[in-house]
Amino acid sequence: MISQSQRITIWTLVWIALLTLSLPTIVVLGASFTSGNIIAFPPDGLSLKWYAKLAMARDLQQAFLRSLVVSLICTAVALPVGTLAGLALSRFRLRYEGAIQVYLLLPFTVPLIGSGIGLMLVFGEWRVLGSLWPVGVACAVINLPFIVWSVSSSAVLLDPDLELAAQSCGAGRVQTFLHVTLPAVMPGVITGSLLMFILAMNEFLVSLLLTDARTVTLPVQIYNSIRSIITPDLAAVSVVFILIALLAIWLLDKLVGLEVFLKSK
Amino acid sequence: MNMPAAQPADGERHAAVLVRDVDMDFGNGPLAVQSASFSLEAGRFLTILGPSGSGKTTLLRMIAGFQKPSRGQILIGGKASDAVAPHKRTIGMVFQKLALFPHMTVNENVAFPLKMRRFNPKDIPERVARYLDLVRLGGYGTRRIHELSGGQQQRVAIARALVFEPDLLLLDEPLAALDRKLREEMQLEFRRIQKELGVTTINVTHDQREALVVSDEIIVMDQGRIQQHADPVAMYRKPASPFVANFIGVSSFLKGEVTETGLSVNGFSCAGTLPRNMSLGSVAQGAIRAEQIRISATAADLASCDTTLQGTVTDTIFEGERLLYFVAVPGLATALQIYHHDPLGHAPHDRGAAVTIGWNARDLLIFPPQNM
Numbered sequence: 001m002i003s004q005s006q007r008i009t010i011w012t013l014v015w016i017a018l019l020t021l022s023l024p025t026i027v028v029l030g031a032s033f034t035s036g037n038i039i040a041f042p043p044d045g046l047s048l049k050w051y052a053k054l055a056m057a058r059d060l061q062q063a064f065l066r067s068l069v070v071s072l073i074c075t076a077v078a079l080p081v082g083t084l085a086g087l088a089l090s091r092f093r094l095r096y097e098g099a100i101q102v103y104l105l106l107p108f109t110v111p112l113i114g115s116g117i118g119l120m121l122v123f124g125e126w127r128v129l130g131s132l133w134p135v136g137v138a139c140a141v142i143n144l145p146f147i148v149w150s151v152s153s154s155a156v157l158l159d160p161d162l163e164l165a166a167q168s169c170g171a172g173r174v175q176t177f178l179h180v181t182l183p184a185v186m187p188g189v190i191t192g193s194l195l196m197f198i199l200a201m202n203e204f205l206v207s208l209l210l211t212d213a214r215t216v217t218l219p220v221q222i223y224n225s226i227r228s229i230i231t232p233d234l235a236a237v238s239v240v241f242i243l244i245a246l247l248a249i250w251l252l253d254k255l256v257g258l259e260v261f262l263k264s265k
Numbered sequence: 266m267n268m269p270a271a272q273p274a275d276g277e278r279h280a281a282v283l284v285r286d287v288d289m290d291f292g293n294g295p296l297a298v299q300s301a302s303f304s305l306e307a308g309r310f311l312t313i314l315g316p317s318g319s320g321k322t323t324l325l326r327m328i329a330g331f332q333k334p335s336r337g338q339i340l341i342g343g344k345a346s347d348a349v350a351p352h353k354r355t356i357g358m359v360f361q362k363l364a365l366f367p368h369m370t371v372n373e374n375v376a377f378p379l380k381m382r383r384f385n386p387k388d389i390p391e392r393v394a395r396y397l398d399l400v401r402l403g404g405y406g407t408r409r410i411h412e413l414s415g416g417q418q419q420r421v422a423i424a425r426a427l428v429f430e431p432d433l434l435l436l437d438e439p440l441a442a443l444d445r446k447l448r449e450e451m452q453l454e455f456r457r458i459q460k461e462l463g464v465t466t467i468n469v470t471h472d473q474r475e476a477l478v479v480s481d482e483i484i485v486m487d488q489g490r491i492q493q494h495a496d497p498v499a500m501y502r503k504p505a506s507p508f509v510a511n512f513i514g515v516s517s518f519l520k521g522e523v524t525e526t527g528l529s530v531n532g533f534s535c536a537g538t539l540p541r542n543m544s545l546g547s548v549a550q551g552a553i554r555a556e557q558i559r560i561s562a563t564a565a566d567l568a569s570c571d572t573t574l575q576g577t578v579t580d581t582i583f584e585g586e587r588l589l590y591f592v593a594v595p596g597l598a599t600a601l602q603i604y605h606h607d608p609l610g611h612a613p614h615d616r617g618a619a620v621t622i623g624w625n626a627r628d629l630l631i632f633p634p635q636n637m
C-alpha cells in the first residue's frame with residue numbers, strides 16, 4: 001500500500017516532471033501568438049499575424065517541403081532495410097553478431113558530426129551533393145539502428161513455431177513472410193518507420209553538412225534565420241513542428257496503440 | 266543420409282509412416298531420441314505416450330520434417346520426409362504451443378490452409394464453418410484468438426490442422442488444456458473424426474487414459490527410447506517392462522530371486538508368470554496391477570488364490586467409484602497398492618486393519634533383468 005505522504009511526494013514529482021517537460025512547449029506556443037515584433041513570453045498581445053506571415057514565407061514553406069521529401073526518402077530506404085535487418089538479427093545466429101551490435105550502438109557513441117563529415121566526403125566523391133535524396137539516404141544510414149531495434153524487439157516475441165505452422169498450412173517462404181511473419185512484427189515496423197520519419201524531419205547537423213542554398217531543409221533554414229534575427233515567426237514554425245510530432249503520435253496510437261509502443265521500448 | 270535405403274520389409278512396404286533407427290542429438294546431453302524404429306499403416310491412430318522430456322515432441326517434429334534426424338531415416342508414404350518441401354507436404358499439425366496466427370480471426374486461421382492450398386474460394390467459407398462445427402466452435406468464427414479460452418484455442422488449432430484433409434495428422438498434446446469432461450468428449454470425438462476421415466494420425470500425450478481410449482496402437486517412450494509398441498489391450502495386459510507397467514495403470518513391484526513358480530521375495534513365495542530363459546536364483550522384478558490383487562478380512566475368502574499374504578492397511582484413498590488401499594506386508598520393502606470396487610459405498614477395511622491379500626500366478630508379471 002502507498003501511504004498518504006508517499007502519494008503526495010509521487011504526485012508532486014510527476015507534476016514537476018510534466019511541467020519541466022512541457023514548459024518550453026508552452027512558452028513557444030505562447031510566444032507564437034504575440035502581436036509584438038520580438039519573440040517574448042508572456043506574449044505581447046494576442047494575434048495570428050506570425051502564422052499569417054508563415055503562410056506567406058515561401059522560403060520556409062519550401063524548406064518544409066524539402067524536409068518532408070527527405071523524411072519520406074529516409075523512411076522509404078529504412079523501412080525494407082531495417083525490417084529485414086531487424087528480423088535477421090533476432091532470428092539467426094549471425095556470423096558477425098558482435099560487429100553488428102557495435103554498429104547498432106554507433107548512434108550513441110560516434111558524434112553525429114563524425115558520421116556527417118564521413119557521409120559528406122563520400123557523397124562529395126560521388127558528386128551527388130546538391131540533390132535531396134542523399135540527405136534522405138544519409139538520415140536513413142545514421143538512424144537505421146532505431147528501426148532495427150524496434151523491429152527486432154517485436155520479432156523476438158514471435159513464436160518460431162508460427163512460421164512452421166504456416167508451412168504446414170501450405171504456405172511457401174514468401175507467403176509465410178507476407179501472411180505471418182510481417183503482420184506479427186508490424187507494430188515494430190510501424191513504430192520504427194514513424195521514428196525514422198520524425199528523426200529525419202528534425203535532423204540538423206547532417207542536413208547542415210549535406211545541403212546547400214538550393215536544398216536547405218527546415219531545421220537548417222531555421223538555423224539560418226536565427227543567425228540573422230530571432231522573430232516570432234520562428235516560434236510559429238516550432239509550433240508547426242510540434243503539431244507534426246503530435247500527428248505522428250496520434251498515427252502511432254491509431255495504428256499500433258501507444259501501449260504497444262511504450263512496451264516495445 | 267546418402268546411403269542407399271535398405272529394402273523395406275514386407276510389412277513395412279505400405280506403411281504410411283516408417284521410422285528407422287532414428288537418433289536425435291541436440292548436443293546438450295543424452296540423445297533426445299535414440300534408435301527409434303516403428304512403422305504405421307495408413308488410416309491407423311497411433312499415440313506416443315511418455316513422461317515429460319521423454320522425446321515425444323522431438324520425434325513428432327522429425328516426422329513432420331521440421332527437424333532433421335542426426336541419424337536414421339523417416340519415410341512418409343514411401344518418400345523420405347525431407348524430399349518434399351515443408352509446404353508441399355499434406356501433413357496437418359497441432360503444435361504443443363498451438364501456434365495460432367494471433368493477427369487473424371478464428372475463421373481466417375482455419376481458412377488459411379485452404380487459401381494457401383488454393384481451394385476454390387467459393388467453397389472455403391462453407392468448409393471452414395463445417396470444421397468449426399466439428400470442433401464445436403460454431404459461431405466463434407469472427408473472434409480473435411486472444412478472445413478465446415485455452416481449450417477453445419486448442420480446438421481452433423485442431424480445426425486448422427484437419428480442414429484441408431491431410432494424409433497425415435500430427436497432434437502434440439492437443440487436449441492438454443481442456444477440462445476432464447471436455448477432454449474425454451473430445452477424445453471420443455477425435456476417434457470418430459479420425460475413423461470418419463480415415464486420416465493416419467500420430468498423437469502425443471502423457472495421459473495414459475487418453476492413449477488407451479483413442480488409439481489403435483500405442484508407443485511408450487522413456488528417456489528417448491521406445492519402450493514398447495503395441496495395441497492398447499496388449500500394452501495393458503502385457504507391459505514389456507516395469508516402466509511400462511508403472512506408466513500405464515497402477516502396479517506394485519516386487520523384487521526377488523527367480524524360483525520354479527515365480528519369485529521368492531525375502532522368503533515369501535510369490536507365484537508369478539516367468540518369461541522364458543530365466544535362470545533360477547537370478548534377481549528379477551515382478552509387477553502386479555492394483556485391480557488384480559484381492560483383499561479380504563478373512564483368509565478363507567482367498568482360498569482360490571495362488572499366493573496369499575497377511576498384511577495391514579496403511580492408507581485408504583477414496584477415488585469415487587473405487588478405493589485404493591495401501592497394504593504393508595512385513596518383510597516386503599514397499600506397500601502393495603490394491604483397487605477395491607466398493608458398490609455398497611462403505612470401506613470394509615479401516616486403516617490399521619489386518620487383512621489377507623492374494624493373487625493368481627498369471628497376474629504377477631516377471632520381467633527379465635535387462636529390462637529392470
Ligand SMILES: Nc1ncnc2c1ncn2[C@@H]1O[C@H](COP(=O)(O)OP(=O)(O)OP(=O)(O)O)[C@@H](O)[C@H]1O
Pocket residue numbers: 291293297315316317318319320321322323324361471
Ligand atoms: N530445440 C532443442 N534444443 C535442445 N534440446 C532440446 C530441444 N528440444 C528438446 N530438447 C531436449 O530433448 C529432450 C526431449 O524433449 P521433448 O520436447 O521431445 O520432450 P517431450 O517428451 O515432448 O516432453 P513434454 O511432455 O514435456 O512435452 C528434452 O530433454 C529436451 O530438453
Ligand SMILES: [Mg+2]
Pocket residue numbers: 321322323361437
Ligand atoms: Mg512435448
